[in-house]
Amino acid sequence: MTRSAADLDPDDLGFEHTPETDQSFENALAKARDGVRLTVDDAVELFTTGSDTPGIDRERKEAVLEAADRRRAEVVGDEVTFVANVNNNVTTACNTGCLFCNFKDTAHQFEGDSDEGHAGFTKTPAESRAVVEAAVERGVYEVCSVSGLHPGFALNDEHHEILRGYDDAARVVNYKPPEAYATDPGTYVEQMEAMSVDGVHLHSMTPEEAYHARRGTDWSYERIYSELAAAGLDSAPGTAAEILVDEVRDVICPGKIDSQGWVDAMEGAMAAGLDTTATIMYGHVDNEMHRAMHLKEVRDLQDRTGGITEFVPLSFVHERTPLYEHGVVSGGASDAEDELMIAVSRLFLDNIENVQTSWVKYGDAKALKTLSCGANDFMGTILSEEITKRAGGSFGEFRSFDDYVDLITSVGRVPVERSTDYRQRRRIDPDDGPPFGPTLGPKADGTPLLSERERAERAGDAATADD
Numbered sequence: 001m002t003r004s005a006a007d008l009d010p011d012d013l014g015f016e017h018t019p020e021t022d023q024s025f026e027n028a029l030a031k032a033r034d035g036v037r038l039t040v041d042d043a044v045e046l047f048t049t050g051s052d053t054p055g056i057d058r059e060r061k062e063a064v065l066e067a068a069d070r071r072r073a074e075v076v077g078d079e080v081t082f083v084a085n086v087n088n089n090v091t092t093a094c095n096t097g098c099l100f101c102n103f104k105d106t107a108h109q110f111e112g113d114s115d116e117g118h119a120g121f122t123k124t125p126a127e128s129r130a131v132v133e134a135a136v137e138r139g140v141y142e143v144c145s146v147s148g149l150h151p152g153f154a155l156n157d158e159h160h161e162i163l164r165g166y167d168d169a170a171r172v173v174n175y176k177p178p179e180a181y182a183t184d185p186g187t188y189v190e191q192m193e194a195m196s197v198d199g200v201h202l203h204s205m206t207p208e209e210a211y212h213a214r215r216g217t218d219w220s221y222e223r224i225y226s227e228l229a230a231a232g233l234d235s236a237p238g239t240a241a242e243i244l245v246d247e248v249r250d251v252i253c254p255g256k257i258d259s260q261g262w263v264d265a266m267e268g269a270m271a272a273g274l275d276t277t278a279t280i281m282y283g284h285v286d287n288e289m290h291r292a293m294h295l296k297e298v299r300d301l302q303d304r305t306g307g308i309t310e311f312v313p314l315s316f317v318h319e320r321t322p323l324y325e326h327g328v329v330s331g332g333a334s335d336a337e338d339e340l341m342i343a344v345s346r347l348f349l350d351n352i353e354n355v356q357t358s359w360v361k362y363g364d365a366k367a368l369k370t371l372s373c374g375a376n377d378f379m380g381t382i383l384s385e386e387i388t389k390r391a392g393g394s395f396g397e398f399r400s401f402d403d404y405v406d407l408i409t410s411v412g413r414v415p416v417e418r419s420t421d422y423r424q425r426r427r428i429d430p431d432d433g434p435p436f437g438p439t440l441g442p443k444a445d446g447t448p449l450l451s452e453r454e455r456a457e458r459a460g461d462a463a464t465a466d467d
């Protein structure tokens, strides 16, 4: 049975892993400054600014941030990258029940004969394609697509047949035939084909979604990702990582694949020739030992594969989540924890070049600050955002290239438009514009990617001019 947030006693989560070490803060900092590979205990010392004293010491924190900023400058220089992309979530229907998530809506509400209302959505492949087509016309390079685990989803027709063959399929393999739902999301393969518009880069299928695409079969992750790649998938987002320590997953996402399952899926994606990203979602019930152990899992995976293009710390947005509403947590990470998360990621992950800061999670001011704590990538334009918004986040859904150039130059760094894999890069000279592009997308011609409001205003002006 899945545990609900109401059953959890916040003072007694009974964690085996706690932030205690035999290392000293001074030793850990010296290793970080010298570029020596850090251990889990070193990382705990840096996260806690000394595990033997309570709270965060301001001076020590500044020393960690400074070491990380210096490392960032050595590894990637002064460029700050960002991508012209659109988020296209296919469906919010999901029964996995993660206690930190308010993106999902219980799937039975989507059934054709349900009279319960819900604020979510499911898009057919044609509807997904229309969203991507419009964004490609506006100049985006990438579509980033992550979705709920709709019980009517299957990899392809063969997968549907296998799932239909199960007795009590809803309970045993989380499957209900698409005919049961008001809107059929099609298969994963059909969604990939639909979103592959004009050579746009398709970044989709998290490890959890890949698990859903093989549930009830003995198919390997490599096979799943290869079939998706043949349908147009270019790279996979490493969300669903949350905290890669099972005692934490048992509390916050007991319905999800375990840490090993996440690693297996990522390895399958890379074996199929795809690039991936990796994330950590922190600032809920996790402690500094969990964060350090997570970084070690990711670094080990990258040592084996080399296919992770960026690491993305995602600060838990608490306001409208079961964990917060049931009093299991009293808020998210502090500013100091956010800064240290970016900094220790930069220092620990000596084999991942890019550390992303999220304006969605942090807002512009804090995200800018983290660019001097080790981060060098500023994510993307995204055009739409549902996950953080539904959890109570309030930092909006869009940043234009003009916004990016203003923000990045305001902290004395160099704005650079990038491709998803960071191999194509275009340095932007602020004296050349505005407008500043985008230019890398299949239909990007240098005209600006505008907000909906600006577009409406310009359309209004054009209509007036035509009169």
Ligand SMILES: C[S@@+](CC[C@H](N)C(=O)[O-])C[C@H]1O[C@@H](n2cnc3c(N)ncnc32)[C@H](O)[C@@H]1O
Binding pocket: 094, 100, 101, 102, 103, 146, 147, 148, 149, 206, 207, 208, 209, 239, 240, 241, 242, 279, 280, 281, 314, 315, 316, 317, 318, 321, 387, 388, 391
């Ligand atoms: C909403 S899921 C969608 C994809 C898919 N269902 C999965 O779990 O991989 C994508 C990611 O959003 C992040 N997320 C969800 N709720 C969040 C919250 N309240 N605060 C921060 N990140 C959150 C989690 O890291 C999660 O893995």
Ligand SMILES: Nc1c(NC[C@H](O)[C@H](O)[C@H](O)CO)[nH]c(=O)[nH]c1=O
Binding pocket: 083, 085, 087, 142, 144, 203, 277, 310, 312, 314, 356, 357, 358, 359, 360, 361, 379, 380, 381, 382, 385, 419, 420, 421
């Ligand atoms: N950090 C967040 C992202 N990051 C994804 C990027 O926008 C981009 O898809 C990736 O860098 C691959 O090129 N996206 C979100 O929607 N929300 C975030 O918080």
Ligand SMILES: N[C@@H](Cc1ccc(O)cc1)C(=O)O
Binding pocket: 144, 146, 236, 237, 238, 239, 277, 278, 279, 312, 314, 387, 388
């Ligand atoms: N982390 C994903 C994208 C993502 C991040 C956070 C989200 O809330 C949603 C999607 C990636 O870029 O690979």
Ligand code: SF4
Binding pocket: 094, 095, 096, 097, 098, 101, 102, 103, 104, 147, 148, 149, 208, 253
């Ligand atoms: S994080 Fe993903 S799997 Fe978990 S409930 Fe939300 S949408 Fe579903």
